Amino acid sequence: MSNKVMTYKAMKRREMLTAYAFILPTLIGFLIFIVGPMLASFAISLFDWNLLTAPKYIGLANYQQLFADQRIGTVYATTFRLAFIIICCNMSLGLGLAVLLDRKMPTLLRNVFKVTYFFPYVVSGVAIAIIWTFLYNRDLGPLNYYLGFLGIDRIPWLNSSTYSPWAIVIADVWKNVGFYVLVFLGGMQAISRELYEAAEVDGASSWHQFRHITLPLLSPTILFLSITSVIGALQIFEQPQILTNGGPGDATRTIVLYIYEHGFRFFDMGYASTIAISLFIIILTLTAIQFRLSRRWVFYQ
Amino acid sequence: MSTQATTHLQSVTVQTQHKPFPITTILTIIVLCFGAVLMVAPFMWIIQAAFGETTEVFKLPPRWLPVNPSLENFEDVFNQVPYHLFLGNSLKLAVIVTIGQLITCSMAAFAFARLQFPGRNLLFMLLISALMIPGQVTIVPLFILVRQLGLYNTHAALILPALVNPFGVFLLRQYFVTLPTELEDAARVDGANVFTIYFRIILPLSGPVLTTLAILTFVGMWNQYFFPLIMINSPDLQVITVGLTLLRGQYGVGALGPIAAALTMAIVPVMIVFVFLQKYIIRSIVSTGLKT
Numbered sequence: 396m397s398n399k400v401m402t403y404k405a406m407k408r409r410e411m412l413t414a415y416a417f418i419l420p421t422l423i424g425f426l427i428f429i430v431g432p433m434l435a436s437f438a439i440s441l442f443d444w445n446l447l448t449a450p451k452y453i454g455l456a457n458y459q460q461l462f463a464d465q466r467i468g469t470v471y472a473t474t475f476r477l478a479f480i481i482i483c484c485n486m487s488l489g490l491g492l493a494v495l496l497d498r499k500m501p502t503l504l505r506n507v508f509k510v511t512y513f514f515p516y517v518v519s520g521v522a523i524a525i526i527w528t529f530l531y532n533r534d535l536g537p538l539n540y541y542l543g544f545l546g547i548d549r550i551p552w553l554n555s556s557t558y559s560p561w562a563i564v565i566a567d568v569w570k571n572v573g574f575y576v577l578v579f580l581g582g583m584q585a586i587s588r589e590l591y592e593a594a595e596v597d598g599a600s601s602w603h604q605f606r607h608i609t610l611p612l613l614s615p616t617i618l619f620l621s622i623t624s625v626i627g628a629l630q631i632f633e634q635p636q637i638l639t640n641g642g643p644g645d646a647t648r649t650i651v652l653y654i655y656e657h658g659f660r661f662f663d664m665g666y667a668s669t670i671a672i673s674l675f676i677i678i679l680t681l682t683a684i685q686f687r688l689s690r691r692w693v694f695y696q
Numbered sequence: 697m698s699t700q701a702t703t704h705l706q707s708v709t710v711q712t713q714h715k716p717f718p719i720t721t722i723l724t725i726i727v728l729c730f731g732a733v734l735m736v737a738p739f740m741w742i743i744q745a746a747f748g749e750t751t752e753v754f755k756l757p758p759r760w761l762p763v764n765p766s767l768e769n770f771e772d773v774f775n776q777v778p779y780h781l782f783l784g785n786s787l788k789l790a791v792i793v794t795i796g797q798l799i800t801c802s803m804a805a806f807a808f809a810r811l812q813f814p815g816r817n818l819l820f821m822l823l824i825s826a827l828m829i830p831g832q833v834t835i836v837p838l839f840i841l842v843r844q845l846g847l848y849n850t851h852a853a854l855i856l857p858a859l860v861n862p863f864g865v866f867l868l869r870q871y872f873v874t875l876p877t878e879l880e881d882a883a884r885v886d887g888a889n890v891f892t893i894y895f896r897i898i899l900p901l902s903g904p905v906l907t908t909l910a911i912l913t914f915v916g917m918w919n920q921y922f923f924p925l926i927m928i929n930s931p932d933l934q935v936i937t938v939g940l941t942l943l944r945g946q947y948g949v950g951a952l953g954p955i956a957a958a959l960t961m962a963i964v965p966v967m968i969v970f971v972f973l974q975k976y977i978i979r980s981i982v983s984t985g986l987k988t
Contacts, residue, residue: 410811413890417807418819420800424860429826432837439837446840492731495724504725510974511732517970517977519919521937522962525944526738529745529754529952537741537758569735577982630832633921637941651832658836659926668836675833682828 439668446662457669466645467653467670474650477560477635478628484568485624486617489575494605496576497583509580512573520570524637527566528553531638556646559639563647566634575620582616583609614693622685626678650674739963745956746770754952769957776946779958781932782939789851789935790917793858797913798906800859805868806894810880820869826862832922839926853927854935858917864909867984871905872898908980911973915981918966936962 440457444450461467492512496505515523530538531552539549552562586609594604632651635641641648641656648656650670658667740760746769747762773779807813808820838857839848847853879897888896899906921937928934931942943958970977 407812410890411813414807414811414813414816417803417811417890417894421804421823421860421865422819424800424856425823425826425862427841428838428857428860429829429834429862432834432841433829435837435840436834439840446843492728495728498721498724500721500725508728508732509978510971511735513974513978514967514970515735516981517915517919518963518966519921519937521919521921521940522959525940525955525959526742529742529956530738532754535754535756537737540756540758569738573735574981577978581982626830630830632832654832654835655926658839664836664840671833671836675830678830679828 436668436671439664440666440672442665444664446664450665453665457665460666461669461673466648469645470648470650470653473560473645473648474629474631477563477631477647477649478625480560480564481567481628481631482621482624484564485572485575486620488568488572489620490579490613492572492576493579493583494609496580509573509577512576514573515570516574518570520633521637523570524566524634527562527569527634528638531562553639554643556643559643559647562638563631563634566638567631578616578620579613582613586612611694615695618685618689618693622682625681625685629674629678629681739967742956742959743964745952746960748953748956769953770961772954773943773958773961776954777939777943778932779939779943779961782934782936783961785851785933786918786936789854790914792855793917794910794913796855796859797861797864798910801861801864801868801909802899802902802906803894804865805872806898808865808869809872810893810898811890823862824866827866835922835926842927848927849929849933851933854920854923857923858913861913863984864913867909868902868905871902875901907976908984911977911980912984915977 439450441452441454442450443453443456496508530536533539533549533551533554536552538552539547542550550558552558590608590612591604594608599607630651631649632655635647635649635652636655639647641652651674654667654670654674657663657670737760741758744759744762745754747765747767748759749764749766749768804823808816842848842853847856875898879901880893883893883897919937920935924935924938928938931939934942940955940958940962944955947954
């Protein structure tokens with residue numbers, strides 16, 4: 396029975412075919428839904444296409460429009476400014492709260508804090524944004540009511556180009572800071588306590604311990620958070636769309652809102668793709684720069 | 697190790713020995729409590745508004761507990777929009793995609809971790825490089841593709857693309873390669889085929905990482921907004937996130953009560969699940985750094 400006693404070669408061949416069968420679902424989906432659209436977005440950016448009439452080849456006209464577009468400069472500036480402030484707030488507040496949580500306290504209490512701070516992170520951004528539209532209500536919202544006790548006049552959070560970016564920052568930080576707290580806390584708890592004991596013996600103050608032990612040993616965590624948050628913050632969409640819909644004017648219009656507007660309100664598929672490609676290139680560049688710079692400041696234990 | 701540090705500290709500073717909670721600890725706890733109140737208060741305010749009477753909400757000073765609890769607002773929600781369908785659709789999509797991803801990702805990860813085949817490393821690298829592509833960048837071609845396939849305004853438009861998850865393959869593959877080969881070798885000697893090894897040996901040993909992937913996928917699908925906003929048109933097929941914005945569109949910004957009721961129905965189930973599974977959820981999200 397030669398088919399029962401398989402040769403080594405036949406077994407290897409069979410294993411190979413089985414392996415391809417195992418990756419087939421992922422591979423097909425990968426080609427159709429990731430590789431295909433990625434390549435197609437470059438192709439679509441060369442066309443004028445509104446989905447109703449046949450696509451018309453226009454060469455690099457969409458790219459010329461991109462560089463001539465007055466609004467896109469504003470939109471990118473808004474996106475970068477929002478992303479920068481959001482990342483700074485999340486990082487510093489997250490680190491500060493993590494330092495506090497890392498102090499000696501009953502474990503139950505620490506767990507209650509962890510759960511409380513983290514919970515908004517698992518709630519959908521849409522629900523959070525809608526809650527904040529009510530909190531931000533100028534005349535009847537609780538936020539202005541309590542700020543009134545501090546002598547602060549009612550703030551038009553969502554209708555002023557001065558305050559609306561901050562409304563988005565506050566809502567975003569409130570939702571996401573718990574994630575940063577827990578990632579930082581995880582990093583801190585991985586640092587050996589013996590290092591602190593030794594520093595204690597040498598008479599190092601708690602600031603010195605933080606500056607010379609905690610921060611350097613947290614640097615891989617900081618790099619990880621900064622890379623993922625740059626990618627995430629540049630794509631911020633839900634909060635501005637729901638809180639202000641980009642307004643007033645273009646004061647809170649982020650780049651993904653702008654892509655959405657051109658693609659799915661004006662049905663200008665070519666130009667929407669072109670903007671998307673510009674965002675893709677910017678994200679890749681910033682990620683590469685962060686990795687390059689990280690060699691100078693990231694310290695691996 | 698922390699007890700060592702503490703005893704050491706106490707032997708150096710004798711004064712603190714009698715006080716279990718020094719003043720700095722108490723200050724720390726007060727600051728953290730203040731922060732915790734800020735995190736909880738908005739949810740409490742929304743939940744009290746949900747149970748208030750439709751006409752009675754949005755009062756100053758803000759209320760934290762409902763005065764005359766009523767279910768009026770909840771009835772109102774169901775009169776305005778098919779909210780039960782939104783909830784059902786979200787649940788259906790999250791369950792299908794979670795199960796689907798566990799199957800597709802674990803199969804691919806198993807092949808990449810445990811089997812030999814030409815092009816294995818190249819394919820894996822290609823798959824991983826897709827992690828660099830932000831999801832919203834390919835939305836235009838994806839929308840066109842979905843239309844061409846006749847899937848616009850169907851749940852398949854949300855399910856099929858979600859079944860490929862390069863990150864999930866990566867996560868599982870990294871775990872599978874660490875599993876010892878002895879069991880697998882023994883099974884092979886006994887004549888077990890590749891599928892048996894995958895199903896009877898690798899999967900049962902991978903509970904924790906499969907749970908992680910399941911939680912990440914479920915939370916991600918439950919909260920997704922951008923894709924359904926673009927791919928789904930009929931209210932009856934809509935998911936809860938877009939449903940919330942539809943409801944808000946019906947009422948305008950002034951109507952706190954019914955929207956609070958809808959928000960409560962969206963958030964409280966998540967809260968209950970979170971309380972029971974918080975250990976696993978926190979571990980899954982924090983260890984992988986998922987951005988939902």
